[in-house]
Amino acid sequence: MATSPLTLQLQLQRSLSFSHSLIPNLYHSFPSFTTLNFNPRKQPTIQCSSRNSPVETTNRNSVRNFSKKIPSPSSVSHTDKSVSLESKSLNRVIEKKKIENENVVEKKKKKIKDSRRVKLRLSLDLCSKRGDLNGALSFYDSAISQGVKLGQHQYTVLLYLCSSAAIGVLRPAKSGSGTRTLNTQVSSVNRNDDDNRFCSDSDDDNRVLDNSVSVSCSSSEKLDENDEFKNLALRRGFEVYENMCMNKVEMNEAALTSVARMAMAMCDGDMAFEMVKQMKILGLSPRLRSYGPALSTYCNNGEIDKAFDVENHMLEHGVYPEEPELERLLRVSIRAGKSDRVYYVLHKLRSSVRKVSNTTADLIVDWFRSKTASKVGRKKWDKRLIMEAMENNGGGWHGIGWLGKGRWQVLQTSVGNDGMCKCCGVQLATIDLDPVETENFAKSVASIAISKEKNSNFQTFQKWLDYYGPFEAVIDAANVGLFGQWKFMPSKINAVVNEMRLKLPSKKFPLIVLHHRRIRGDKRDAPISKAVVDRWNNAGALYATPTGSNDDW
Incomplete structure (x- = not known):
C-alpha cells in the first residue's frame, strides 16, 4: 500500500485506511492485523475499508465521530483484564459444578453401599436367628464380590455361626433352652443370657444354640456329612477372622470368644487361651464365657496344670468360676489323682455353689468311693487346733486338709429344718463369713x-x-x-x-x-x-x- 512519509500506522483487528492525498491510495488487507493511515492533506475524502467489505467514503465529521469511538490502549488493557476476571469466575463456577456433580455421584454410591450394608446386616442377623451358616456364608461372599465393607457386627455374627457349627451346637431352625449343662464339653458357651447370640433380635424364643453336642446318626454316611460340615465351618471361620484382621476391623470380646471356640473344636487349648490373653492387650474385659473353651480343652486333654492356670487368670481379672467350670476342674483333678486339687475345688463348691447339681454330686460320690481318697489324709492331728481353725473360719470347716485314712462311708441322707442330719445326728454348723470375706466386706463398705x-x-x-x-x-x-x-x-x-x-x-x-x-x-x-x-x-x-x-x- 502506497502512503506518504507522514503516514502513522496503528494495528487493529480490522483494516481501516484514512487518506487526504490527491492520489488515490491503494488498500490491501492483511490477514493478521489492521492498519490505520493518517495523511495531513487537504483532500476531504476518507476511505474506510474492511477485509471483506468495499471502501466507503464519509465526511470529516463522521471520521471524527468514528475516531472518538476507537478505544485507547489503556481501555483495551482494562477490557482484557475484565475478560480475564470473567473467565476465571466462569472457570470457578464450572469447577464448583463439577465438584457438586462428583459429590452427588459419591453420595449416590455411598447410599447404595449403605443400603447394601444394612441389607447384609439384616440378612446375617436372620441367619443367626435361624442357625443358617450356609446362608450367612452366601451373603458374605456376595458382599465381598460387590465390594461392600463389613463392620464389626457382621464379622462377629459370621464368627459366631462358624464357631457354633464347628463345635456342633448349631441347630438350624431350632431353639435351645439357654440353660447351662454339665454333660457336654462346650457347656460354657450355652449361657442363660442372650450374649451367646450375636444378633440384634433379643427374643428369647429365637435361640440359636442347642444344649447338646451329641449328634444322633443312623449311619456312618451321616457322621461323615456332619464332620464335613464342621470342617467347612472351621475353614471359613478362620478365613473370616483373617479378613477381619487384614481389614483392621476393631475386635471385641464376642469375636475373640468365637475364635477360641473354633480352637476348642481343634482341641487346641493354647490357642483358645491366647485369645483370652489378647483381650487384655486390646483393653477388653474377658467374661466367664471367654474362658470356657480353653478350660474345657485343657480338662478334656488332661492338662491339669494348664487348666488351673486358666482358673488363676480368671480370678486375677475378677471372673469367678461357676458350677460347670468347677465341675470340670473337679473331674480332671479326680482323674489325675490330685487329692489337694480335689480338696481345693470341693471348698470352692461349698463357698460359691452351696447346692450342687446331681451330676456334680455323683462326681463327688465317685471321689469318696475311690481308692485314692482312702489313702490320703493325716493319721494324727491336734483337735484343739482344728476347733480353733473352724472358729476362725466362721464355723463348719477348718481348711487344714484331709484328716484320717481309710475308706469313707458314703450314705444318702437328708437334713431337717432344724439343721440336724437324719443319718448321723450331727447338727450342721451355722456358717459365718470367714476372716478374708469379712475384711473385704468392711473395705468395700468403707470405700x-x-x-x-x-x-x-x-x-x-x-x-x-x-x-x-x-x-x-x-x-x-x-x-x-x-x-x-x-x-x-x-x-x-x-x-x-x-x-x-x-x-x-x-x-x-x-x-x-x-x-x-x-x-x-x-x-x-x-x-x-x-x-x-x-x-x-x-x-x-x-x-x-x-x-x-x-x-x-
Missing part, C-alpha cells in the same frame, strides 16, 4: 461410704470406732425410737439398750448410732434426757452422726 460422705465424716467415725470399739451389737436408734408410731420415743431406745446389755456375753453397751439433731431435739420432738445421754457417752457407746453424714452407715 462406698468415703466416696459419698462429706468432710471426711466417715473417716472420723472409723477413728472413733478404733478408739472405743469393738462392739458386739449395733442399735439403729432412730428406727427403734420411731418403731410403731410417728413420734420419736427416746425411752424405747433406752429400753432396748438395757435389754441388749443383759443378753450380750460381755454385758457391754452396744453401739448406739443416732443423728445429733435427735439428741438435741427439734420442734416436733423433745430432746433425750441429759442423764441418759451422759450415761451412754460415759460408756463410750453413743456416736452422734454429724450433718451430711448418713447414720445408716
Whole structure:
C-alpha cells in the first residue's frame, strides 16, 4: 500500500485506511492485523475499508465521530483484564459444578453401599436367628464380590455361626433352652443370657444354640456329612477372622470368644487361651464365657496344670468360676489323682455353689468311693487346733486338709429344718463369713461410704470406732425410737439398750448410732434426757452422726 512519509500506522483487528492525498491510495488487507493511515492533506475524502467489505467514503465529521469511538490502549488493557476476571469466575463456577456433580455421584454410591450394608446386616442377623451358616456364608461372599465393607457386627455374627457349627451346637431352625449343662464339653458357651447370640433380635424364643453336642446318626454316611460340615465351618471361620484382621476391623470380646471356640473344636487349648490373653492387650474385659473353651480343652486333654492356670487368670481379672467350670476342674483333678486339687475345688463348691447339681454330686460320690481318697489324709492331728481353725473360719470347716485314712462311708441322707442330719445326728454348723470375706466386706463398705460422705465424716467415725470399739451389737436408734408410731420415743431406745446389755456375753453397751439433731431435739420432738445421754457417752457407746453424714452407715 502506497502512503506518504507522514503516514502513522496503528494495528487493529480490522483494516481501516484514512487518506487526504490527491492520489488515490491503494488498500490491501492483511490477514493478521489492521492498519490505520493518517495523511495531513487537504483532500476531504476518507476511505474506510474492511477485509471483506468495499471502501466507503464519509465526511470529516463522521471520521471524527468514528475516531472518538476507537478505544485507547489503556481501555483495551482494562477490557482484557475484565475478560480475564470473567473467565476465571466462569472457570470457578464450572469447577464448583463439577465438584457438586462428583459429590452427588459419591453420595449416590455411598447410599447404595449403605443400603447394601444394612441389607447384609439384616440378612446375617436372620441367619443367626435361624442357625443358617450356609446362608450367612452366601451373603458374605456376595458382599465381598460387590465390594461392600463389613463392620464389626457382621464379622462377629459370621464368627459366631462358624464357631457354633464347628463345635456342633448349631441347630438350624431350632431353639435351645439357654440353660447351662454339665454333660457336654462346650457347656460354657450355652449361657442363660442372650450374649451367646450375636444378633440384634433379643427374643428369647429365637435361640440359636442347642444344649447338646451329641449328634444322633443312623449311619456312618451321616457322621461323615456332619464332620464335613464342621470342617467347612472351621475353614471359613478362620478365613473370616483373617479378613477381619487384614481389614483392621476393631475386635471385641464376642469375636475373640468365637475364635477360641473354633480352637476348642481343634482341641487346641493354647490357642483358645491366647485369645483370652489378647483381650487384655486390646483393653477388653474377658467374661466367664471367654474362658470356657480353653478350660474345657485343657480338662478334656488332661492338662491339669494348664487348666488351673486358666482358673488363676480368671480370678486375677475378677471372673469367678461357676458350677460347670468347677465341675470340670473337679473331674480332671479326680482323674489325675490330685487329692489337694480335689480338696481345693470341693471348698470352692461349698463357698460359691452351696447346692450342687446331681451330676456334680455323683462326681463327688465317685471321689469318696475311690481308692485314692482312702489313702490320703493325716493319721494324727491336734483337735484343739482344728476347733480353733473352724472358729476362725466362721464355723463348719477348718481348711487344714484331709484328716484320717481309710475308706469313707458314703450314705444318702437328708437334713431337717432344724439343721440336724437324719443319718448321723450331727447338727450342721451355722456358717459365718470367714476372716478374708469379712475384711473385704468392711473395705468395700468403707470405700462406698468415703466416696459419698462429706468432710471426711466417715473417716472420723472409723477413728472413733478404733478408739472405743469393738462392739458386739449395733442399735439403729432412730428406727427403734420411731418403731410403731410417728413420734420419736427416746425411752424405747433406752429400753432396748438395757435389754441388749443383759443378753450380750460381755454385758457391754452396744453401739448406739443416732443423728445429733435427735439428741438435741427439734420442734416436733423433745430432746433425750441429759442423764441418759451422759450415761451412754460415759460408756463410750453413743456416736452422734454429724450433718451430711448418713447414720445408716
